[in-house]
Amino acid sequence: MSQPLLPDVRRPANGGPKAAARNRAALIAAAREIYAAQGLDAPLSAIARRAGVGQGVLYRHFPDRDAVATAVLEENVRQIEQAAGAEDMLFADVLGVLTWHLTESAAFLGLLHVRASVARSGALAHALTLSDRVERALRERLPEGHRLSEQNDLMLAVAMVSGAAGGPTREVRERRAAAAWGLLGVEVGPVRPFEV
Amino acid sequence: MSQPLLPDVRRPANGGPKAAARNRAALIAAAREIYAAQGLDAPLSAIARRAGVGQGVLYRHFPDRDAVATAVLEENVRQIEQAAGAEDMLFADVLGVLTWHLTESAAFLGLLHVRASVARSGALAHALTLSDRVERALRERLPEGHRLSEQNDLMLAVAMVSGAAGGPTREVRERRAAAAWGLLGVEVGPVRPFEV
Amino acid sequence: MSQPLLPDVRRPANGGPKAAARNRAALIAAAREIYAAQGLDAPLSAIARRAGVGQGVLYRHFPDRDAVATAVLEENVRQIEQAAGAEDMLFADVLGVLTWHLTESAAFLGLLHVRASVARSGALAHALTLSDRVERALRERLPEGHRLSEQNDLMLAVAMVSGAAGGPTREVRERRAAAAWGLLGVEVGPVRPFEV
Amino acid sequence: MSQPLLPDVRRPANGGPKAAARNRAALIAAAREIYAAQGLDAPLSAIARRAGVGQGVLYRHFPDRDAVATAVLEENVRQIEQAAGAEDMLFADVLGVLTWHLTESAAFLGLLHVRASVARSGALAHALTLSDRVERALRERLPEGHRLSEQNDLMLAVAMVSGAAGGPTREVRERRAAAAWGLLGVEVGPVRPFEV
DNA sequence: AATGAATGAGGATTCATTCAT
DNA sequence: GATGAATGAATCCTCATTCAT
Numbered sequence: 001m002s003q004p005l006l007p008d009v010r011r012p013a014n015g016g017p018k019a020a021a022r023n024r025a026a027l028i029a030a031a032r033e034i035y036a037a038q039g040l041d042a043p044l045s046a047i048a049r050r051a052g053v054g055q056g057v058l059y060r061h062f063p064d065r066d067a068v069a070t071a072v073l074e075e076n077v078r079q080i081e082q083a084a085g086a087e088d089m090l091f092a093d094v095l096g097v098l099t100w101h102l103t104e105s106a107a108f109l110g111l112l113h114v115r116a117s118v119a120r121s122g123a124l125a126h127a128l129t130l131s132d133r134v135e136r137a138l139r140e141r142l143p144e145g146h147r148l149s150e151q152n153d154l155m156l157a158v159a160m161v162s163g164a165a166g167g168p169t170r171e172v173r174e175r176r177a178a179a180a181w182g183l184l185g186v187e188v189g190p191v192r193p194f195e196v
Numbered sequence: 197m198s199q200p201l202l203p204d205v206r207r208p209a210n211g212g213p214k215a216a217a218r219n220r221a222a223l224i225a226a227a228r229e230i231y232a233a234q235g236l237d238a239p240l241s242a243i244a245r246r247a248g249v250g251q252g253v254l255y256r257h258f259p260d261r262d263a264v265a266t267a268v269l270e271e272n273v274r275q276i277e278q279a280a281g282a283e284d285m286l287f288a289d290v291l292g293v294l295t296w297h298l299t300e301s302a303a304f305l306g307l308l309h310v311r312a313s314v315a316r317s318g319a320l321a322h323a324l325t326l327s328d329r330v331e332r333a334l335r336e337r338l339p340e341g342h343r344l345s346e347q348n349d350l351m352l353a354v355a356m357v358s359g360a361a362g363g364p365t366r367e368v369r370e371r372r373a374a375a376a377w378g379l380l381g382v383e384v385g386p387v388r389p390f391e392v
Numbered sequence: 393m394s395q396p397l398l399p400d401v402r403r404p405a406n407g408g409p410k411a412a413a414r415n416r417a418a419l420i421a422a423a424r425e426i427y428a429a430q431g432l433d434a435p436l437s438a439i440a441r442r443a444g445v446g447q448g449v450l451y452r453h454f455p456d457r458d459a460v461a462t463a464v465l466e467e468n469v470r471q472i473e474q475a476a477g478a479e480d481m482l483f484a485d486v487l488g489v490l491t492w493h494l495t496e497s498a499a500f501l502g503l504l505h506v507r508a509s510v511a512r513s514g515a516l517a518h519a520l521t522l523s524d525r526v527e528r529a530l531r532e533r534l535p536e537g538h539r540l541s542e543q544n545d546l547m548l549a550v551a552m553v554s555g556a557a558g559g560p561t562r563e564v565r566e567r568r569a570a571a572a573w574g575l576l577g578v579e580v581g582p583v584r585p586f587e588v
Numbered sequence: 589m590s591q592p593l594l595p596d597v598r599r600p601a602n603g604g605p606k607a608a609a610r611n612r613a614a615l616i617a618a619a620r621e622i623y624a625a626q627g628l629d630a631p632l633s634a635i636a637r638r639a640g641v642g643q644g645v646l647y648r649h650f651p652d653r654d655a656v657a658t659a660v661l662e663e664n665v666r667q668i669e670q671a672a673g674a675e676d677m678l679f680a681d682v683l684g685v686l687t688w689h690l691t692e693s694a695a696f697l698g699l700l701h702v703r704a705s706v707a708r709s710g711a712l713a714h715a716l717t718l719s720d721r722v723e724r725a726l727r728e729r730l731p732e733g734h735r736l737s738e739q740n741d742l743m744l745a746v747a748m749v750s751g752a753a754g755g756p757t758r759e760v761r762e763r764r765a766a767a768a769w770g771l772l773g774v775e776v777g778p779v780r781p782f783e784v
Numbered sequence: 785a786a787t788g789a790a791t792g793a794g795g796a797t798t799c800a801t802t803c804a805t
Numbered sequence: 806g807a808t809g810a811a812t813g814a815a816t817c818c819t820c821a822t823t824c825a826t
Binding site: 433544545548549551552553554555556558568571572575576 | 629740741744745747748749750751752754764767768771772
């Protein structure tokens with residue numbers, strides 16, 4: 001019944017100017033943490049509370065539940081894209097960054113799962129889009145003749161690893177994800193976020 | 197303290213004790229359908245409604261949410277066990293039966309996913325048990341020196357395939373599951389239920 | 393997962409933050425009346441309805457059933473404390489105020505009854521606290537050598553009078569309470585609320 | 589939330605003849621125990637279960653909730669009447685028996701409380717009757733010139749003691765009841781059931 | 785632009801009571 | 806006569822969403 005508890009507010013009220021942008025960022029950060037701790041079904045009020053803003057602000061920035069999730073994943077995807085665009089990154093390295101996001105949050109994992117039951121209008125649309133961007137980024141670095149160069153194999157493999165990457169702690173999830181890549185015979189670089 | 201205020205309404209027929217077994221079966225069937233359509237978080241009231249019984253009946257037969265899910269999956273697992281126990285079934289054949297169940301219901305898929313967020317006491321306990329039974333059944337037929345004979349590889353592979361086996365229709369899910377086994381280099385027999 | 397399916401209905405006015413304090417007061421007043429009429433086990437929904445607010449409001453202001461009762465009795469107890477603190481109030485006068493509250497509401501009477509069956513965690517905790525406050529207030533004015541100065545006699549006598557103070561109308565209850573004090577040989581001042 | 593738990597069944601099923609009378613007795617005994625453990629609001633199903641009979645039987649013997657409670661108290665009252673009728677019993681002794689019943693079960697205590705809120709049709713009617721019988725029994729042995737011979741004092745005193753006789757265990761309740769009689773200046777004999 | 789209170793539908797759960805067998 | 810399953814109303818509680826201030 002009880003999820004891991006996080007402190008309600010991580011940021012004191014802030015009435016100043018530029019509050020809008022700040023609030024948006026705070027909301028996304030808060031959502032990421034809440035999602036990680038409680039999953040995608042967490043109450044929106046918890047996110048607002050943790051961001052230190054009223055619930056109205058959340059609705060001002062995001063029309064609905066899906067928009068929040070999308071915004072959170074947006075940044076994950078962007079990191080992967082940046083990794084793929086960065087110099088000196090091999091395919092295995094990009095895969096490592098992808099894997100990091102896969103193991104970091106139940107949310108990210110969730111949205112890449114295209115489950116029929118979740119295929120509600122908005123959510124799926126976004127999921128596909130994000131999924132496409134991930135695919136494009138990976139393919140940028142995919143060497144010719146790689147084990148996964150075949151048409152559908154790349155994202156199929158990602159889905160498979162995400163299926164394996166469940167577990168109570170990040171450590172467990174990472175170990176399992178690594179084992180899954182191993183079973184596929186695919187080499188992965190260090191599992192880590194990509195930060196500029 | 198207070199009793200129902202309108203106990204005067206005409207009360208629908210009460211099937212009597214005979215109906216008990218029938219109702220239980222109806223509930224399980226209804227749950228299977230609802231789970232397939234909406235996932236494991238579907239409201240219990242929807243299950244009762246679809247089974248054509250009052251909510252109380254559901255609670256009479258199943259003490260809590262987990263008991264319902266367990267009862268539903270129980271039969272899936274039993275089929276796999278029976279397949280493993282039947283003559284002339286090769287490992288690949290058992291895998292085919294497993295895959296059928298994987299693609300048939302979001303629920304079955306769901307319980308094999310050990311998602312941290314779902315790892316609530318009871319649910320997990322059952323999941324582990326059922327998962328263990330699946331593993332034992334598969335291992336019965338696992339040939340020595342098989343690609344998956346290594347300690348953890350067997351269920352890891354199952355989780356990977358279940359991760360890949362999402363999709364809007366059973367056909368899509370089956371195709372993806374087959375592709376996933378292929379990517380793992382594991383041969384699978386015909387994907388079908390096992391019926392005596 | 394599922395949102396309210398009919399969010400389109402016209403929504404009644406929302407008083408805005410100003411209404412918060414008003415609502416809280418309305419809830420307490422409503423609770424007092426409902427408790428008097430139905431006892432402490434009355435449905436919370438009845439209280440919300442009588443206060444003219446949604447059930448959510450009740451839960452916003454009071455985390456649980458006990459909190460409502462506590463808030464209601466809080467004021468009764470405060471009156472007794474104020475009476476005890478006021479000038480010119482003799483012990484008998486404070487006892488009169490206490491008696492008034494005893495006869496006014498079944499609820500107040502109820503919480504001083506420490507019935508084993510009601511001794512559930514939270515409720516009892518509050519009951520003890522409020523009971524302690526009543527005791528402290530009375531003792532402030534208790535003359536030395538009074539018939540009830542003995543260690544446990546004071547609150548025992550209060551419990552006894554509260555046991556006697558049942559009856560269909562306030563008048564009956566007051567008469568019985570007075571008779572009870574008489575039987576104990578304790579003088580009581582006028583039975584009335586204490587208002588500044 | 590949880591009450592002291594009692595085993596469900598105290599008596600194996602019994603299909604034989606004379607089952608009717610036996611069942612009635614078993615139901616009353618079960619009700620007494622359940623009431624003592626959980627209070628008067630305990631579910632009827634718990635009583636039937638503990639009596640080892642179906643719920644239908646309970647309804648055959650008792651038309652409604654109140655009838656069950658009345659039947660239980662009936663026996664308590666009868667004991668008091670028998671005590672009053674027995675040789676060598678002084679008023680104080682009868683009072684001791686009364687006090688024993690007062691402290692034995694929350695139920696008995698409850699029904700003597702004539703709280704306005706509980707004054708629902710049937711319940712009150714029975715309560716009054718039982719209360720009258722108790723009064724008559726006591727008065728049989730009340731010595732002339734006793735402190736409680738005045739018109740209303742007798743039952744007022746009983747109500748007062750019952751108000752004081754709350755507490756988590758029978759021992760506590762007994763001690764408090766004794767102290768209450770002491771405060772009233774009334775002598776009480778040994779606190780015990782009256783068994784022939 | 786932000787706040788956070790209010791609404792009220794929805795889902796879980798419990799029991800009194802009826803009734804087929 | 807007994808059994809115990811079924812019904813379904815009632816209550817509790819939680820949140821998504823709106824909106825006065």
